[in-house]
Amino acid sequence: MSTVLMSSGAETERVEETVCRVGEALKIKVESNATPTGITVAVGTKRPVTRLTRVKYRTIDHSKLTEVNNISRRLVAREISLSTATELVKELLRKPPLYSPTTIYIAQALCCAGFAIILGGGISELAPAFLVGLLARWSDVKCCKLPPFLSVFINAFVVTSFAAVCHAIMPSMDVKATIIAGIVPLLPGLTLCNAISDLMAGQLIAGMARTTDSILVAAALAAGAAVGMSMGTLLL
Amino acid sequence: MTLFLQVVGVLVGVGASAVTFRIPQSGIIWAGLTGLIGWEVYTAFAIFGFQPIACTLLGAFTIAITSELLARSLKMPSTVFVAPGILPLVPGMRTYDAMLALVTENHELATLNSLQALLAAGGIAVGLLMGSAVAKAWIHPYHPHKLKPRPEDNAGQRAKQNTLLEKKRKRRGPKAHHHAATALPSSECSTVGQASSLASASATPTATAQGGNTTQSGATHVDTPQINTPQTGANQANTTQSDATHVDTPQVDTTQTGTNQTNTTQVDDSAIVAPDQDSAHSDNTTAPPKRTPYKRRDQHAELTTASTQNSPRATRRTNRRRTRPR
Numbered sequence: 001m002s003t004v005l006m007s008s009g010a011e012t013e014r015v016e017e018t019v020c021r022v023g024e025a026l027k028i029k030v031e032s033n034a035t036p037t038g039i040t041v042a043v044g045t046k047r048p049v050t051r052l053t054r055v056k057y058r059t060i061d062h063s064k065l066t067e068v069n070n071i072s073r074r075l076v077a078r079e080i081s082l083s084t085a086t087e088l089v090k091e092l093l094r095k096p097p098l099y100s101p102t103t104i105y106i107a108q109a110l111c112c113a114g115f116a117i118i119l120g121g122g123i124s125e126l127a128p129a130f131l132v133g134l135l136a137r138w139s140d141v142k143c144c145k146l147p148p149f150l151s152v153f154i155n156a157f158v159v160t161s162f163a164a165v166c167h168a169i170m171p172s173m174d175v176k177a178t179i180i181a182g183i184v185p186l187l188p189g190l191t192l193c194n195a196i197s198d199l200m201a202g203q204l205i206a207g208m209a210r211t212t213d214s215i216l217v218a219a220a221l222a223a224g225a226a227v228g229m230s231m232g233t234l235l236l
Numbered sequence: 237m238t239l240f241l242q243v244v245g246v247l248v249g250v251g252a253s254a255v256t257f258r259i260p261q262s263g264i265i266w267a268g269l270t271g272l273i274g275w276e277v278y279t280a281f282a283i284f285g286f287q288p289i290a291c292t293l294l295g296a297f298t299i300a301i302t303s304e305l306l307a308r309s310l311k312m313p314s315t316v317f318v319a320p321g322i323l324p325l326v327p328g329m330r331t332y333d334a335m336l337a338l339v340t341e342n343h344e345l346a347t348l349n350s351l352q353a354l355l356a357a358g359g360i361a362v363g364l365l366m367g368s369a370v371a372k373a374w375i376h377p378y379h380p381h382k383l384k385p386r387p388e389d390n391a392g393q394r395a396k397q398n399t400l401l402e403k404k405r406k407r408r409g410p411k412a413h414h415h416a417a418t419a420l421p422s423s424e425c426s427t428v429g430q431a432s433s434l435a436s437a438s439a440t441p442t443a444t445a446q447g448g449n450t451t452q453s454g455a456t457h458v459d460t461p462q463i464n465t466p467q468t469g470a471n472q473a474n475t476t477q478s479d480a481t482h483v484d485t486p487q488v489d490t491t492q493t494g495t496n497q498t499n500t501t502q503v504d505d506s507a508i509v510a511p512d513q514d515s516a517h518s519d520n521t522t523a524p525p526k527r528t529p530y531k532r533r534d535q536h537a538e539l540t541t542a543s544t545q546n547s548p549r550a551t552r553r554t555n556r557r558r559t560r561p562r
Contacts, residue, residue, distance in 0.1 A: 061258040107255035114249020180328035190319040
């Protein structure tokens with residue numbers, strides 16, 4: 001259960017608190033130690049049974065986060081028993097993703113279009129930003145086998161160079177807004193948020209690990225954007 | 237017109253990014269509204285002439301508070317609303333300028349812009365922190381009167397009923413543990429009655445100690461046809477408990493419900509001493525290697541049955557506590 005939480009992008013504090021609350025509800029002494037890469041849970045006082053779970057995949061899936069949260073809350077409120085909760089979690093793992101890939105493509109494109117407007121673009125930036133979003137999602141899907149930093153680098157490069165191409169085709173366009181709109185959804189904002197909240201909650205290891213992670217991703221993003229932009233300036 | 241376009245842009249952008257974060261459908265609109273509120277606060281303070289960093293901080297603060305409130309009313313984690321909500325506040329312009337200046341080798345401008353972008357990012361972080369801290373400290377985790385009560389939520393009413401029930405139960409005395417008393421020989425009934433009254437008088441018996449002792453005694457007395465005489469003390473309560481696994485054996489498990497640490501140590505001593513006596517009676521070999529598997533099994537049994545055993549009391553205890561949505 002906590003593995004699901006951690007691999008779908010929850011804060012460390014939330015994972016530990018969930019484990020502790022479930023233990024409280026079942027009237028067992030539970031100690032847990034969660035990091036972004038693994039969770040250790042010890043059950044019992046005198047001779048604890050300790051389990052170590054490795055967290056392999058870390059994605060962002062708030063629907064699973066919400067579901068697990070609901071399950072644990074119902075378990076603590078004694079609306080469901082432990083076996084039912086386990087069944088529910090297994091069912092949750094078997095469930096197909098909430099949104100289809102097409103929906104996510106369109107969503108990211110719309111997201112880019114919306115941010116293009118916020119960042120000072122007009123109607124003329126809508127279509128390029130939409131296309132940039134589609135392209136960013138496409139390259140993200142294509143690069144998912146690569147290590148995350150490299151994939152982010154390629155992503156940013158694709159976005160900026162495509163925006164430059166758009167600008168070459170349509171000189172009246174605002175490149176700035178388009179590029180930023182394409183890059184903003186790629187930013188590691190959630191990781192950084194979680195890192196800060198982990199640090200403030202006293203989860204020093206997890207907080208530092210996540211901070212470093214987000215800084216590295218941001219650096220890769222900046223490098224990709226810089227390469228794309230320098231190519232764009234050469235092109236123009 | 238521009239304002240309208242911007243509002244639509246924020247709503248669409250934040251809502252769509254909420255979809256890319258896989259937020260459940262019911263939360264998308266709320267996430268968009270959170271982002272809109274944060275963005276409007278940001279622009280409003282920018283119009284008043286605040287520094288961009290201060291504006292970002294205030295916007296993030298508002299977003300944090302809004303999302304905590306939404307989390308409480310919609311029963312979702314607050315991250316669901318925060319993560320897409322802060323996206324409009326991200327200092328994209330500054331970062332872009334910094335990158336452009338770096339590419340064109342204008343290092344002074346690049347340093348200035350990247351510093352400002354970093355500070356704005358720090359402003360987001362600090363604003364979020366302040367907002368969530370304030371929300372957690374001053375907003376009550378649960379408002380039974382302000383929120384519309386759902387059937388599963390009216391913990392306040394149930395708590396009131398439960399206090400009444402508990403008063404009734406106290407008046408009735410040891411009747412609550414009657415099922416435990418029936419499992420015993422008549423000579424021990426009196427002690428059990430006394431013990432259960434003690435247990436009901438003590439406000440909160442530590443659940444963990446109880447669980448641990450159950451497993452200990454269960455592990456030591458699985459094979460033995462021996463009755464452990466309950467120790468009667470001033471602050472010591474012995475109740476019998478027959479698990480599903482021990483029905484066939486004629487032995488009696490002693491479980492202890494108490495609040496003191498001394499109680500647990502006493503019972504542990506007896507549990508450790510017991511195997512030696514057993515080996516004298518039946519030809520058992522050394523106890524310690526045998527203890528671990530039984531204990532494991534018992535612990536798992538405890539895990540599965542703890543939710544169903546003595547559930548009414550535990551339900552009351554958890555319901556009286558405030559449940560905070562996470």
